[in-house]
Amino acid sequence: MYGWLWRLLPGPLAVRITLAAVLLLGVVALLMFVVFPWLEPMLPFNDVSVED
Numbered sequence: 001m002y003g004w005l006w007r008l009l010p011g012p013l014a015v016r017i018t019l020a021a022v023l024l025l026g027v028v029a030l031l032m033f034v035v036f037p038w039l040e041p042m043l044p045f046n047d048v049s050v051e052d
Contacts, residue, residue, distance in 0.1 A: 009016045
């Protein structure tokens with residue numbers, strides 16, 4: 001998959017590296033600001049109770 005993406009990016013090496021970094025930052029931002037906040041209420045990590 002990464003090879004396919006690398007071949008799809010246009011331009012010389014410097015442009016490809018820049019575009020790959022921008023795409024990576026976009027994916028991270030999408031995860032941090034959209035996916036993880038949507039998913040967080042469904043995770044059981046805040047349900048910490050110790051029973052006797």
